[in-house]
Amino acid sequence: xxxxxxxxxxPLPNIVHAEDQKPLFKVGDxxxxxxxxxxxxxxVPNYVRGMRGRVEVVIxxxxxxxxxxGFGLNAGVKRHYYRLAIPLTELWPNxxxxxxxxxxxxxxxxxxxxx
Amino acid sequence: xSQTEDLTRLPLLTxxxxxxxxxxxxxxxxxxxxxxxxxxxxxxxxxxxxxHKIINTEEKRRGIEALGTELVxxxxxxxxxxxxxxxxxxxxxxxxxxxxxxKMEEVAARYSGETTPSK
Amino acid sequence: xxxxxxxxxxxxxxxxAKPSYYEIMETxxxxxxxxxxxxxxxxxxxxxxxxxxxxxxxxxKVVARAWVDPEFRTxxxxxxxxxxxxxxxxxxxxxxxxxxxxxxKVHNLICCTLCSCYPREIMGLxxxxxxxxxxxxxxxxxxxxxxxxxxxxxxxxxxxRVSDSTAMVRFLVLPQRPQGTNNWSEEQLAGLVTxxxxxxxxxxxxxxxxxxxx
Numbered sequence: 215x216x217x218x219x220x221x222x223x224x225p226l227p228n229i230v231h232a233e234d235q236k237p238l239f240k241v242g243d244x245x246x247x248x249x250x251x252x253x254x255x256x257x258v259p260n261y262v263r264g265m266r267g268r269v270e271v272v273i274x275x276x277x278x279x280x281x282x283x284g285f286g287l288n289a290g291v292k293r294h295y296y297r298l299a300i301p302l303t304e305l306w307p308n309x310x311x312x313x314x315x316x317x318x319x320x321x322x323x324x325x326x327x328x329x
Numbered sequence: 330x331s332q333t334e335d336l337t338r339l340p341l342l343t344x345x346x347x348x349x350x351x352x353x354x355x356x357x358x359x360x361x362x363x364x365x366x367x368x369x370x371x372x373x374x375x376x377x378x379x380x381h382k383i384i385n386t387e388e389k390r391r392g393i394e395a396l397g398t399e400l401v402x403x404x405x406x407x408x409x410x411x412x413x414x415x416x417x418x419x420x421x422x423x424x425x426x427x428x429x430x431x432k433m434e435e436v437a438a439r440y441s442g443e444t445t446p447s448k
Numbered sequence: 449x450x451x452x453x454x455x456x457x458x459x460x461x462x463x464x465a466k467p468s469y470y471e472i473m474e475t476x477x478x479x480x481x482x483x484x485x486x487x488x489x490x491x492x493x494x495x496x497x498x499x500x501x502x503x504x505x506x507x508x509k510v511v512a513r514a515w516v517d518p519e520f521r522t523x524x525x526x527x528x529x530x531x532x533x534x535x536x537x538x539x540x541x542x543x544x545x546x547x548x549x550x551x552x553k554v555h556n557l558i559c560c561t562l563c564s565c566y567p568r569e570i571m572g573l574x575x576x577x578x579x580x581x582x583x584x585x586x587x588x589x590x591x592x593x594x595x596x597x598x599x600x601x602x603x604x605x606x607x608x609r610v611s612d613s614t615a616m617v618r619f620l621v622l623p624q625r626p627q628g629t630n631n632w633s634e635e636q637l638a639g640l641v642t643x644x645x646x647x648x649x650x651x652x653x654x655x656x657x658x659x660x661x662x
Contacts, residue, residue: 251343255391257614259561260344261351261588273617277542280615284391288382295615297546302589302610306351311592314607320615350561350612354585357597360576367471372573373495374478376540377487390563406564406579408470414477424480432476440466 235276237294238323243269245298246329247321255284258325262317266329267300270318279322293323346398347390368407375410384417392417503572506537507620508641510570512634514547515625525549528620532570539569544617548609548648550624555602557595557610557648558619559587565613567620571643578647588612598649621648628654 239245249264257280276292302315309315364372378384384392392413393401401409418424467475481487510532514521524531528545539545545567548556560566561584566574577583586594591608595601602608611619623645629637644650 251339253342255387255394256345257387257562259348259350259612259614261561271546273544273615277616280387283385283387286385286388288385295617297617299609302591302608306589309589311590312604312607315591316607316609317588318609318611320613320617322615345562348562349581349584351589352581352585354582357582357586357594358577358580360580362576364573365471367467367474369496369499369573370478370492371474373492373499374474374481374487376495376499377491379541381487383486393563404470406576407474411470411474411477415473418477423484423486424477428480429473429476432480433472436472436475436479437467440472 237272237296239269239272239294239296239326239328241269241272244329245269245296245326247298248325248327250325252281255281257281258321259319261305262298262300262319262321265300265304267298267304267317269296270299271297273297273320279324281322295320295322296326341398345394346396346401347394371407371410374414378414383421383423384414388417389413499568499572502569504641504643504646505638506572507567507570507643507646508638509634510535510537510547510620511622511641511646512638514622515637516634521622524622537570542616543569545570545620546611546617547620547622548611549622550648550651552606552624554607554609555648556619556621557587557591557608558613558621559584559610560613561585561588562612562614565618567618567646569618570620571646575643595649598644600650621646623648623652626652626654 244266245268246266247258247262247264251260251263273295276294278288278290278292282290297318297320300317300319301313302309302311302317303313305317375384375386375389379386379389389410393409395416396404396409396412400412404412415424415429419426419429478487478492482489510524513535514524520531520534523534524547528547529539529543531547532539532545548558550556558567559578564574564579566578568574583594588610591610592602595608613619623641625637626640629640640652640654642650642652645652
């Protein structure tokens, strides 16, 4: 009986996932924040633009781009946010604290490139 | 456009006046105040507008950013909010500037006149 | 009247004095929206009640529960929102909560450099200083010297993690339980936990004047 239940719970084969369903990055991946300068509204601070870090958490579930929400777009393509770990020595050339000190920040998938 | 010009003018556009991370700043001061009733009502209004999907939180943030550097610096926290709400409500054609001005006149008259404010 | 750089402290008489231009605007907007039936007449009042029920005391209860109940602590660190909901603390919309555990090796600090994101559902409204320039500018750039101005010295061999809120995730620092509290009740423990400790700018300490709170 339990074997039948086990069968029923296994994912079905041959399902093709929509492009944006699966996260592009996984925990531990090295990424770089895009060097991009939008006007009007953004949720990625200037001080992390172009910076390198690692994915610490893949935030679930997918969500809309909050930058687009700023202009009233409450719906749209949902993608993942990633909690990134970026060393403060990467952000600030003259950082005098511990080299292990770090920033944690959530960034939307469209801002990230593999590094 | 020369590179020097880019460095002085471009950040006015690409760095929003509300963004503070990494800026030079003075010593920390333990500034606190008891929230005034109107400030709490303003915050309650924001929550309700968000719940009703009339002005979501991100629209509010963008509306505050759009006030520009001088207003962001010179108005207080909740003053930003209510002015941003007014602007956004005008843009969404929920209120008109004239309506708001007339109502504000009416409300102000309650305080300067003999009548007790209704709220 | 005030600025993000300089702080805003209205005089004590301000509450009874003639309302400011902006208070008049708030009243006018609210009344117009009710007249037009965009919002209901009792909604603001109800929302104020909800807001008033959210204070740092809630966060302190969450922390104290995590200190005494290891399995709750595990659930809290795995999914902050779900664990708080076990205690009846509901959250707005899609807000998530990541609880950041302080250890002997890691000290966490929370901030919002873009605006004023704060775990309001469990902590209530943030203090002014959290929303002003010195804190927001320096937390991500020089956390150690900033913390020192709070009287908090973090040893060099302890890693500082600064979480800058930018999306739907909010943060709560789970401070370390102070030494010498082994036989304290959950209520006594909650009494030790301050708002500032849950932001991460100070540690939780036993007040010097008494061994046990009431």
